[in-house]
Amino acid sequence: MMEIKKRNFKHNVDFHQAKWNEPIIFELHQKGEKGVEVPPVDEEITQLVGDGISDLPLEMKRKSKAALPEIGQARVLRHYLRLSQETLGSDFNVEIGQGTCTMKYIPKINEFLVRDPKLTELHPLQDESTVQGILEIFYKLDLCMREISGMDCFTFQPSGGTQALYTMASIVRKYHEVRGEGDQRDEIITTIFSHPSQAATAAVKGYKIITLHPDEDGFPDIEKLKAVVSERTAGFVVANPEDTGIFNGKINEFTKVVHDVGGLCYYDQANANGLLGITRAKEAGFDMCFFNLHKTFAAPHMCGGPATGALGVIEDLKEFLPTAIVDYKDDKYYLNDELPHSIGKIRAFHGVAQTVLRAYAWIRALGADGLKEVAKTAVLNNNYMYSKVRKIKGASAPYIKGSRLEQVRYSWEGLTKDTGVTTEDIQRRMTDFGLHYWTSHHPYIVKQPFTLEPTESYSKQDLDEYISALEQISKEAYENPMIVKEAPQQSTIHQLDEQDFLDHPEKWCITWRAYQKKVIHKQKSMSK
Structure with a gap:
């Protein structure tokens, strides 16, 4: 009987990524070629609801058809499969190296859940009575997040961590404006090893940014914090652990310093992987925090979306949340927009329902003990x-x-x-x-x-x-x-001759239309 020798898989030494000289989909256009032909609307439906176009305002109607590529099904399939072969991801490789973006295994059963027609065929403008199921999921995930963080109410409206940070900075501004200190309190304090979005979003709200640098052990320096807080301090925003992975066990001393001068404290918990069931934002003295459901709670990043920054606040700040939040009363779930000092909407509707469902399913599957084990x-x-x-x-x-x-x-x-x-x-x-x-x-x-x-x-x-x-x-x-x-040696592309294009906005071509404007027009002008 032949003996089968076990190979030593220390690393993928034989890996060679597929390389296709694949055009972009607009370049595959062949006039008259069809993929799926949409059938005409039944006459009975047209009589009942109209043609779906006539009632649109004139300014919303196209003057000409959208310039979409015409491609047959087989070529579309080949195109996207080839692109997928040129892509690494958490289902293909050991995705430890994504760093602060937290790539973890996404339970495939949850993917079946979010593809169920009971969810995919919902519309956010449906009457509340017809969407009690998904509203219940939103509400019960809110309850889970309250327990995990110690906060008193959550919104899932922010599209991701940066938008959650922007939302919290907006709440800070509205809170001080209501108290008559909006003009006075014009400074936000953060740390150099917190995510850059913390400073950026506060700056977008018009705040002056004060950045704390670490002491010799890498912790934020509390003496420097004490030196910069004042009656001008609007808030303090920090990640803990910071992006270095260092956890500041004395963070409640920092929040107390800020509270003592009248500022609010908000917490970037985009990645709470090492904290679940161990420590909470409430006990650390924070007024607000957010979690990225697409990091800690096992929902996919999907190339930057659909993301969700689950944002929680203490009871005193609930009235400032973006509307509407999901509430429960008289045996039914409803959208509560009676928030007297709401900052308004941060995005359309209420959040990415598929991501909310994935996170809820993951939490329920693990339970409290499982989260702590994570x-x-x-x-x-x-x-x-x-x-x-x-x-x-x-x-x-x-x-x-x-x-x-x-x-x-x-x-x-x-x-x-x-x-x-x-x-x-x-x-x-x-x-x-x-x-x-x-x-x-x-x-x-x-x-x-x-x-x-x-x-x-x-x-x-x-x-x-x-x-x-x-x-x-x-x-x-x-x-x-x-x-x-000289690497990469075995990847889809090798080093580019010109590596500064990302630093020059005039060279960016993030859409086909931008490519046509910048590249093709430039070529035409050079040929003249």
Whole structure:
């Protein structure tokens, strides 16, 4: 009988990503080619509700047909399958390297739930009596989030974390305006290792931003906070743990300092993977917090959407929430828009129902004990990786020497000094192993950074696979650095000749129309 030898899968050394010289879909257009022909509306329906067009205001009617590509089904299928082969994602590879974006396993049963016609055929303008089921899900997820955070009421209207931060900054402004201190309180305090969206969204609301830098151990400096708070302080916004993975166990001292001068405190918990069932925003002294359902609560990112920033507030701030919130009274669920100081709507309707359902199903499946186990496993995985990565030649983890929570911002500063290989070089080389790798937000306060977060989804074997790839690249950097510097070797594209296009808005072409305007017109002008 033939003996089957077990291969040693330390990492995917044989990986080579598919490469297709695939045009964009507009370039595949063939006039007259059809995919699906929509049948005409039944005459009975037309008589009942009209043709669906005549009642539209003139300014909403197109003067000409939309310039959509005409493509047959088979070619559409080939097009998107080819693009999918050029893409890595959490279902294809060990997605530890997404860093602060928290890529975890999405239970596939939840995908069946959100594709059920009972959900997909709903419309947000239906009468409340016909959508009691999804309103119940919204309301009960609100109750779950209250228990997890200690807050008193949640909205799921924000489209993601940045919009939730904008919403909280808007509530801060409205709160002080109602109290007659809107003009006086014009400063928001944050920290350098919190997400850049915290400062950006407060700045959009017109606030002056004060940024705290860390002490020698990487914690926000409370003495610096005490030096900058005043009667001008509107609020304090922070992530904890910050993007370094360092958790500030004395955060309630920070919130007290801000409260003592009349400011509000709001909490970025986009990633709460290491905190579920362990600590809550309420006990830390926060007035508001948000969670990204598409991170902590196992809903997909989907290339930036559909995301949900679940935003909770204490009772005193409930009246400032965007309308409407889902409430329950007299044995029915309803949309409550009787919020006297509401900041208004942040987006259309009430939130992404599919994401809300996924998160609710995930929480119910795990229960309270399961959520706590998620946090414990995420922290265990992260600290295992932390102990291994620091032993790789050229790698380090700045600041505190003890354990981190669910992620770590590491540094290749030593390797770069020794070999000239940068973190961006390593980022490209990691694609040759079929792995993703994220560096950091700019500016690079941690030199030559890379940020890893294993979450609770990955096994020891998965972690070892990722660590092995980093070890191999470090070895290459010291022995033959050009392998790394010329990477990727086996990916869909190689290095671009011109790498500054992202810094020049005039060169951006994020839509087909923009491409036509900028590139084709430029070519025509050059030919003249």
